[in-house]
Amino acid sequence: MARVSRRSAIEPFHVMEVLRAAAERARSHGDALPLCAGQPATPAPAAVRRAAEHAMAAEVLGYTEATGILPLREAIAAHHRRQDGTDVTAEDVVVTTGSSGAFALLFLAAFEAGDTVAMARPGYPAYRNTLAALGCRVLELDCGAESRYQPTVAMLEQLPEPPAGLIVASPANPTGTIIDPDELAALARWCESHGTLLVSDEIYHGISFGRPTASAWRTSREAVVVGSVSKYFSMTGWRLGWALLPRALRRPVEVLTQNLTICPPAIAQHAAVAAFTPEARAELDGHVARYAETRELLLDRLPALGLDSFAPPDGGFYAWCDIGHLTDDSVAWCQDVLARTGVALTPGVDFDTAHGRRWVRLSFAGSTAEVAEALDRMAAAGVLRAR
Ligand SMILES: Cc1ncc(COP(=O)(O)O)c(C=O)c1O
Structure with a gap:
């Protein structure tokens, strides 16, 4: 058997595993809402894509x-x-x-x-x-x-x-x-x-x-x-x-x-x-305006859905929510939510080795409509409730 070093035995990056599960859900049901990805749903700015085409031709x-x-x-x-x-x-x-x-x-x-x-x-x-x-x-x-x-x-x-x-x-x-x-x-x-x-x-x-x-x-x-x-x-x-x-x-x-x-x-x-x-910045600032709008939606709706304990989302596009009243196994909880609603969230275990089983990360990098739909589905399926 090939040699494998002890130092390579590190933790997987669980987010990537959730992304894979979300992709499977998209294939099997066609309804996945990936609120797990820490990445914008938008492409590179148009100016960048033009520059890439130019570089392909000229460099x-x-x-x-x-x-x-x-x-x-x-x-x-x-x-x-x-x-x-x-x-x-x-x-x-x-x-x-x-x-x-x-x-x-x-x-x-x-x-x-x-x-x-x-x-x-x-x-x-x-x-x-x-x-x-x-x-x-x-x-x-x-x-x-x-x-x-x-x-x-x-x-x-x-x-x-x-x-x-x-x-x-x-x-x-x-x-x-x-x-x-x-x-x-x-x-x-x-x-x-x-x-x-x-x-x-x-x-x-x-x-x-x-x-x-x-x-x-x-x-x-x-x-x-x-x-x-x-x-x-x-x-x-x-x-x-x-x-x-x-x-x-x-x-x-x-x-x-x-x-x-x-x-x-x-x-x-x-x-x-x-x-x-400046052209690219104008386009990118438009994305930030959308993140701000989605963040407002979350600040408004999360408490009403029972998720009233979360870190203040000052920047980036994440809401780090305490789900300790719902589970002490965030991995199993996220799998259950994905199976019942098609909404993919990231269990906290990736980020917090001590308390992550009681936390979940929700990414609002996608569209506002997608996040609203995810909240609707979770509310309808009864997977959230007040503490
Ligand atoms: C805090 C932080 N640092 C670094 C990275 C790595 O990003 P990249 O390698 O795409 O620049 C990430 C990715 O999500 C991140 O959240």
Whole structure:
């Protein structure tokens, strides 16, 4: 039998398994409503699709520079200057294969096997699973409603020693909560002064509903800022992300990229330059207006349906709902809801290793009508009720 390493024995990304079940339901019943997918239902902006066609016709599309083509790195730097008021240049940017690629590169470049890296629980599971595969120790900070489900300096102060790294996401997945700019600045200062690498996942920036989002680079250029075209830019399958790197990490990340993937996909890079144009932004802001409308619908209807305990959806497109009064097995509950209604939700176990059996994540990245229909079906089937 072929050899299999112990370190590859990590948790599956359960969301992907729910997506598969939803696809089966679509085939068997033709009525699936996939409120499980953390991705926009819309294609890339028209300007990007035109740029892709042009690149197909005009470019060789061979390997590119490992860190990404200069026009794209310049466009990303300009985007951060405009959005965050930070002084970013193309030299600070490395383009990666999705932000997922950035995390793998960064963890390899910054951490030794055995290092401790802290993150919020609930939090995005791939951080935990990728770090585990690399032999790092993951320290989950139990984050509840009192801190908007986000880590705080007070939590770090209580640790026996500063961790090698801290990962924060704001807006977060699965909760959608935003870290207040002052708290993010305090976290960045604490990390800088304690030798902890702050990795600030800012891939949901651009999708927020009134609360301000800040970039960690406003406070500390010793932090890493991670971005992606997957969420606001509506380009998940194009597999492009990026990181703004402190100077010391630039060369290690470049050399690792050269060896691990050579470069991110060339066609996606050429096309993505157009994602940062005013034309594309106007189209994308239209999607954000739709997310806002759907979020209002949820804020209005969820309590009436009995789901009155959920994290404040400050940004992104998720509602993280407490279903503890309905079940203590969110996996079985979601399977039952899918079987009875065709509505696919994501059980909380992916995101919270301690309490996830009592929570569920609902994505409102699809159309408002689809979300309304899902709520109608769940109400009609009697799968929800007040606590
Ligand atoms: C918080 C967070 N970070 C990173 C990612 C990875 O996204 P991508 O690799 O498509 O950029 C996701 C995907 O859902 C996410 O929710």
